[in-house]
Amino acid sequence: ETGVTQTPRHLVMGMTNKKSLKCEQHLGHNAMYWYKQSAKKPLELMFVYSLEERVENNSVPSRFSPECPNSSHLFLHLHTLQPEDSALYLCASSQGPGTGSYEQYFGPGTRLTVT
Amino acid sequence: EDQVTQSPEALRLQEGESSSLNCSYTVSGLRGLFWYRQDPGKGPEFLFTLYSAGEEKEKERLKATLTKKESFLHITAPKPEDSATYLCAVRVFSGGYNKLIFGAGTRLAVHP
Numbered sequence: 001e002t003g004v005t006q007t008p009r010h011l012v013m014g015m016t017n018k019k020s021l022k023c024e025q026h027l028g029h030n031a032m033y034w035y036k037q038s039a040k041k042p043l044e045l046m047f048v049y050s051l052e053e054r055v056e057n058n059s060v061p062s063r064f065s066p067e068c069p070n071s072s073h074l075f076l077h078l079h080t081l082q083p084e085d086s087a088l089y090l091c092a093s094s095q096g097p098g099t100g101s102y103e104q105y106f107g108p109g110t111r112l113t114v115t
Numbered sequence: 116e117d118q119v120t121q122s123p124e125a126l127r128l129q130e131g132e133s134s135s136l137n138c139s140y141t142v143s144g145l146r147g148l149f150w151y152r153q154d155p156g157k158g159p160e161f162l163f164t165l166y167s168a169g170e171e172k173e174k175e176r177l178k179a180t181l182t183k184k185e186s187f188l189h190i191t192a193p194k195p196e197d198s199a200t201y202l203c204a205v206r207v208f209s210g211g212y213n214k215l216i217f218g219a220g221t222r223l224a225v226h227p
Binding site for chain 2: 004006040041042043045048050055056090092102103104105106107108109111
C-alpha cells in the first residue's frame with residue numbers, strides 16, 4: 001500500500017447506527033486530518049492531529065469522535081448521525097507544523113450516506 | 116476573516132483552447148498557496164505550492180502563478196484528460212497551528 005488509504009469507500013448507515021471510518025498513511029508523516037466535503041462547498045476541516053495529539057476540533061458536533069492511536073492511523077467514529085451529515089469524508093496527512101514541508105496528501109475518501 | 120474565492124465556478128473548453136483559473140484570497144499572513152486536482156469520487160491530488168509573489172511553477176500543460184492577492188492556474192492546449200475540479204487552498208497560522216483554507220473549486224470540462 002502506498003500513500004493514504006481509507007476504508008470503507010462507501011457507507012450507508014441509519015441515523016441510529018454506530019460506524020467507524022479508518023484512515024492509514026504510508027508516507028511517514030506525523031500530522032493527520034479529517035475533512036468533510038459537501039457538494040459545491042469548500043472542504044471543511046474537522047479535526048487535526050499532530051504527533052497523535054489532537055490540536056484542533058473545529059466546532060464539530062459530538063456525534064463525530066476522532067481517534068488517533070499512532071501517527072499512521074486515524075479513525076472517525078460515527079453515532080446518531082443526521083441526514084445532513086451525508087458527504088465525502090476525506091483523510092489527509094502531512095509533515096507536522098514547523099517542519100517546513102506542508103503539502104497535505106489525501107486519501108480517496110469515504111462516501112457516507114445517512115438514511 | 117480569512118477567505119479563498121475561486122472563479123469561474125465551472126469552465127467548459129474545447130481541446131486545445133487555453134484558459135486560466137483564478138484563486139483570490141484575503142488572509143492575514145499567507146504561508147503558502149496550494150493547488151490540487153480532484154477527479155470525481157477521488158481525493159484531491161497535490162499539484163503545486165507557491166510561497167511568494169512572482170513565483171511560478173509548471174507541470175506539463177499547467178502553470179501556476181502567484182501575486183499578492185491572487186493566483187492563476189494557466190492551462191495550455193488542454194486535453195480531455197485535464198477535466199477535473201481544481202482546488203486552491205491557502206495556508207494560514209490560526210489557533211496556534213498552521214492550517215489550509217480551501218476555495219470551492221473550479222469544475223473544468225475539456226471536450227474533444
